[in-house]
Structures are given as structure tokens and as C-alpha cells.
Amino acid sequence: MSTDTRPADRTGRTDGTRLGVVALTGVVVGSMVGAGIFSIPQNMAAGPAAPGALLVGWAVTGVGMLALALTFQFLGRRAADTHGGLYGYARDGFGPMPATLVAWGYWISAWLGDLAYLVLIFSTLGLFWEVFGDGTTWVSTLGGTVVLWGYAALLLRGVRDASAVNVVVTVAKLVPILVFLVVGVMAFDPAVFTVDLWGRQEDLGPVFDQVRAMMLVTVWAFLGIEGATVFARRARRDGDVGRATVMGFALVLTLLVAVNLLAAGILTRPELADLQDPSLAGVLEAVVGRWGAVLISVGLLVSVGGAFLAWQLLCAEILASTARAGGLPRMLGEEPRPGVPRRAILLTTAVLQVALVWAHFRGAAYYDVILMSGSMMLVPYLVSSLYALRLAARGGGGGGTAVVFTGVSTVYALWLLYAGGLSYLLMSSVFYAVGLVAHAWTRREQGRPVLRGWEVALAAGIVVAAGWAAVGLLTGGLQV
Template sequence: MTTAENSEKTTRTMALPTLSAMVVGSMVGAGVFSLPRNFGQATGGLGALIAWAVAGTGMLMLAFVFQSLAVRKPDLDAGVYAYAKAGFGEYLGFFSAFGYWASTCVGNVSYWVLIKSTLGQVLPIFGEGSTIWAVLLSTVCIWAFHFMVLRGVQEAATINKIVTVAKLVPILFFVVVTLFYFDAGIFVDNFLGGEDYSESLFEQVRATMLVTVFVFLGIEGASVYSRYARRREDIGRATVLGFLSVLAIFASVTMVAYGIMPRDDLAALQQPSMAPVFESVVGTWGAWFISIGLIVSVLGAYLAWTLMAAEVLFVAAQDRDMPSFLTRVNSRTVPVIALVFTTVLIQLVLLTTLFSDDAFTFTLKLCSALSLVPYLLAAAYALKLGWTRETYDEIQPERRTRELVFAGIATFYTAFMIVAAGLEFLLLSCIVYAPGTILFALTRREAGKRLFSPWEAALFAAVALGAIAGIVGLATGAITI
């Protein structure tokens, strides 16, 4: 057996349960604990049902996309980035990798904001999670996790699997217990949003869209770790299994809350809003129970997302689509420089929360907006494969029509989400994407290649103009964070 074969055998150690835990662990984080307030601010029970149906359908199609791509393109690792590059060229591949990486970093900041907001209910110096003391403590925790991850990817993934089980207990307990206190009268009153709620049903559903995107981020967790999978087909199975489990949890948490408190009261709760909902039915210990569960959940999700972020930068650099210095690893094969870049960006975004009026909502929506471009490109690549029949002559050609429909719906859904996010977050995303192109320029220089093709230059110009417009908007107050 060759050295390469030995290395391959050593790294491919993740079985289906571990991969599924990576998916669930990546998705079940801060978002689920904020659902009662986020949905209460946006819509009533009917709008929530429609929103979960839309989001569930769109994200399920995206899960099927990752499932089919894992089988049809087994040579592509770190899925989100690799699919965009294979389908649409090096600059859009870079865009996908950089956008995915940036979205995970912003998402990780939302975790620390929510943890400190939770502690702020007991220790006022942490406030809503964006005070100076909150940022200082978060900084210490960020770098503590950085050094833990340096101990090894496989070890950290095992920790995540254990934490995933631990954090599901309080969430499931919340759903079961609140069902016993569920008030059908309150639920009926909340069903259409309440007597004084005048927003159209379409606007109610639209207002939930970025929230549903945020809570499903991590659906690609198994795909990102494809190079560690023991069996290739487990990647798709883990993605679909993890998604369906999480969808049931998220929808349940949302709907039972409408049977506990009036919508106006839900909308006014402090985050994490699941805690006061539970406290209202079981007493003070309920808030403590959920708060402890939140901290465990968020720390586990933070670990998973940090791993995925570093992995994407590392694999992109290995494929020479990021600067070569990002391929450096330590004795435990952890991508050290990629991890440092990840931690530094998390730190920088954390500092911006000092100037935010609602730091959690801001980071939640920016994270969602950044993630949509990588998702759109992955779905569009699957659509392209079906349209051109590439791989369908060799691998189950009879599945082409079904997978073409799935990819089409996933592409439409992610494109619609970008529009639904609104101009404000599109421009803020451009502020992140534009300077990131410096890494692309360094990569092209290393390879001795031309920086842009004509259409890539046009794309960069559009992004740069968007970034300028976003900066002007922030300076004039037209855009607020």
C-alpha cells in the first residue's frame, strides 16, 4: 500500500452518525433559541406555517442538490466552494469559498453576542451582548477555542458529536413540556397575527426569510467534510437526515410558542426568547435550564463552524484558488494559517458589534446574506449538470429529470432569498466581498496568470461599486447596523 493510500485510509474515518452529527451540530446553534421572538416580530401562526413550508421545501431541495453532487462529482471536496469553481470558473469559485468562509465567521459572532446577552440577564455589564465587557470576554473565548481546534480536526469533530446530543435535550424538553401548557385560544388569536396586525401575509412571510436561512446554515456540513467520509454515499444521506431532523425541531419550537404567549408579547421578549417563554410556564428554573442549554448548543455550533471555515480556506489554497500560505498545517494536520485568518475575521466583526443597535439581528442577517451566493452557485451547478447531461450517461441516467427539478427549485429559492434580503444587506455583502478579491489577486500572481477575464472584470466592478454604495450608505446613515 502506498503512502498516499495509507493517508487516504487514515483521513476517511467519519461514518454516517458522525457526519449527521456535523450537519445537526452545524445547524442547531443560536438560531433555534431566538425563534419565538423573531417569528413573533414578523408574523402569526399562519405566516409561520407558510414560512416553514417555503423554507423547508427550498432547503430540502438544496439538501438533495448536495446529495446528488456528492455522488456525481466524488472528486470534488469541500463541496460549496468546489462546485462553484467547477461550474462557473475560478473567480466565482473564489467568490463562493470566500463568501462561505465570511458567512461562517459572521455567524460565529452572533453566537457570542447571544451568549453574552444570556449572561446579561444576570450580569448587567454584558447588556444585550454588545457592550465593551461582553466583547472583551468574547475575545478571550474566541482565542481559547482557536487553541483547542489546533489540537486536531478529528478530535474536535468527536467533541462536536457529543455536544450535539447534549444540546438537543433542552430543546426537545422545551417542546414536550410546552405542549402540556399549550393554549388553543391564544394560538387562534395569534394565527393571523392579532387584531392590530396590518401587514400583508406576503410581507409577514418575507420578513422571516433571512431568519429561516440563518437557522439552516450548516446544511452543507457533511459535504464540506467529504474528504473525511468513510463512504461517499454517506455524505448525501447525512445531509438529508440531518436536515429533516432539524426542520422538525425548528418548526415545533416556533409553533408551540404561539400557543403560550400573545404575538405582541413574543415580539417584545429579550433574546434568547425561548428562555422567557419557558419561564412563563414552569417558573424561574425554566429560564436557567434553557440558558444553560443555549450556551452548550452555541459552543458546539461555534466549534463546528470554525472547523468548516478553516477547512474551506485550506482546500481552496490546496487547489491554488487561495494564496499558498493558507495550506500550512501543524503536526496534527490542522490548517494553522487558515484558522488564524478565521479567528482574526471573527474578532474584527465582533468589534463592529460595539456600534450596532441590535447586534444579534445584524449579524444574523448579514451571515444569511453572505451565505446565499455560495448556495446559489452550488444549486446552479447541479442545474447545469442536469441541463447538459454531464455524468448522467454513466451514473443513474434515469434520475436526471427528478434531479433537474430539484436543482431548479433550489436555484430559484436561493435567488429569491437574495432578493428578499433587500438592497441593504446586498450592499453590506459587497463591502465584505470586494476587499476579499485581494486574496484572489495574490493567488493569480503566484500562478503567473491574468487577473480577470472580461466578464470577471465586469463582475468585480459591479461588486466594487456595490461596496462603495454600501460605505456611503453607512456614512450617511441610510444603512444602519
């Protein structure tokens, strides 16, 4: 049940906080273009993946992610609640408990991504000033705290203000990437690209294994493709959400493929694998000298800063919109000022603060955190795809074409679960078990039964998996 009593337009969106297609596209691009594109050359090469496997892997990823983007566009037009986002899709397709878990998993993924960004920001500064180290020193933790609460202050000014800043930052951070693309086209050497096209000289193994390894990296690179759906309630027009999702996907895919393939034609795979992240800096430095590395490093800081803002926006809106829809405690949906879910913002910031201190003592690496963040998004992607496939199969619009791309999206989501591996799936169950507590709190607040029918079996399965994960962590049998 919504607690929002402000005047609404005929589409159900509250007045004064509506976003256009440009702002929504900025959210999508800002969410996806973070650190991944700056480290993609080394990550793919270290997979390992030879240039030929890159071509195959990007083709598979392009098809799968395009199907996922089209699925979100379809849901934005045809779902029973086009303004409900991932929570609304799961609720209408599978009921209240799975819906709350989907929103919860999405929120966990978002703030884990923010944690990775904070660590990476100060790790990058550590390349120039040793005091910041790998991004987890006390100085870095204190710096991260200042950044974290500074962004919280920006968000407390209003979602529209922060969205406008995100559009500006998104444009600014693309400049170093465009410089690399221009230089890369001129420096690209076909002989370097084809010297060991399929990795046979290095004995990298079957192409299938190489493709599977690189796809684990692309999961993180494309997180945020659903970003515009979170702000569906604030969109000026229903169609803007779908257009922003597809436009953002097309732009990011083009940039990722171009950067990866051009780098593979400038340095050989072993040379790329030995680079320090942000590896794009090393590639550009090999062509133009030291200034290229500095440019990319500055671009990375701007990019990660913008992505951090985008994901903070998503975190707050995930909690607030879910609470207003009755999926989380109602206090998280309250807005003392229009467009400012204060408690959702403060809760996210507080959780991130604790996680930041934990990262200092744990020495958590950027790569480990992003894999966990990606793992938490796989279930929301699968549930959304299944709901879309059911709608399309029942004649919900789009005809046979909709059945095809929602079917491909579902298969691709299952493939990502397989690629992620059992360890991360078990760790995800620990977070989802905490989500069950949030669900129980909400249902009791509403005076409704906590679980219904098959939800009991699902909850039991999550608790068992979480227990398995806990035992594995304590005994050392589970490594993540």
C-alpha cells in the same frame, strides 16, 4: 494544486483524518442548531407573523430548504469534484474567480456567525451578571477573547478531536429543547393558536408580507445545511456527505417547526413578541416557572458554544481546502500536523479578534450581525444551485427528479436574495471586493492571468457595487 503529500486512500482522502456519517451529521446539526431555535418564537412573532402565516411560511421554507439539501446531496454524488465542496462546485461550473469568491463569501459568513455567537454568549450571561451587559462591554470583550483563543487551542489539537467534541455537545444541547417539546405538547392550547389565526384582528397585513418577513429569520436558522460538504475530503465514504446533509436538515426542520408552533399555542402573538431573547426561556417559564427559564438559558449557552465550535471548524477547513485546491494562497493550506491547517486557524482567529474589538466600539447587535452573515451565504447557495441545475439538465444523473429539485433550489436561492434586500446585498459586495484581492494574490502566486473573459465584467460590477455601498455608508444613505 494540492500541497498535501500524505498517503491517500483510493477515494483521494488523506489517511488518518476521515469522518463518518455520525460525525458529519453532527457538524450539520451543530452548525444549524445554534441560537436561532432559542429565539425563534419571539423573532417570528415580532416579524410579525400570525400562526396561520407560520404554517404557510414553514411549508415554503421546508420545500425550499429540502430542495437545497437534496441539491447538496446530488452534488456530493454527481459533481465533477465530489470532494471540492462549495469551492469545487463553483470552480467546475463557472471558473476560478467565481469559485474563489464563493469560498471567500462562505468564510466571511462563517466568522460573522462566530462573532454573533460570542456577543450572544456574554449577552446571555448579562441576564444574570450586569457586568456583561449586552455582550459588547469591555468585560464581555475580554471574556470573548479568552473563549476565542481557547477554541483555537482546541482546533490546533486536530480537526478529528474537535469534531468528536462537537458530536457530544450537539447531543447535550438538544436536551433542553426536548424538555420544552414534551412540556409544550401538554401545555398547547388550540384556542390560543387560533385566536387570531391570520392576524386580521391585529391588522398584520397580507399573509404574503407576513410570510416574507418570517423567511428572513429562517435564513439564519438554516445556515450550516451545507456544512458536511466542507469536510467531503475527510469523509469515509462518498455517500456519507449526502446522507449527513439530509439527515441533519430533517432533524433541524422538525425541531424548528415544533418549537415555533408549540410556542404559538402557549402564548399569543403579542405576548411572544414582547419576550426577551432567548424567548424560549420565557415561554417555558410561563408554563413551569423560573426553573424553565434557567434550563433554557443554560441550554442556549451550551448550544451557542457548540455552534461556535462547529463554525470554527468550518472556517479553518474552508480556507485550507480552498488553498489546497488552488483558490487561495497556498500557505493557508499547509498542515504541519495531519488535519491541522494551522495558518487557516490562526488567520480566522485573528480576524475574529479584530471583529470582537470592533463590536465593542460599534455596539453591534447580535441581530445585525446574523443578517449580514446570512446575506454572505446567499451567493454561494445560488451558485451551487445553478451548477447542480446545469448538471441535472445535461443528464448528470438523477433524471427529471434532479432537474425539479435543483430548479426549486435555484428559485428558492433567488427568492432569498430578494428577501434579503438591496442594502445587505451591497454590503456583501464590499466583502467580495476584498475577496478579489485574495484571488489576484493567488493567481499571481501561480503565475496565471488574474481575470479571464467575462470575469473582468463581474469584477468590475463588484467593485462598482462596493463603491456604491461605501458612499452610502459615508453619507448615511445605506443603513444595515
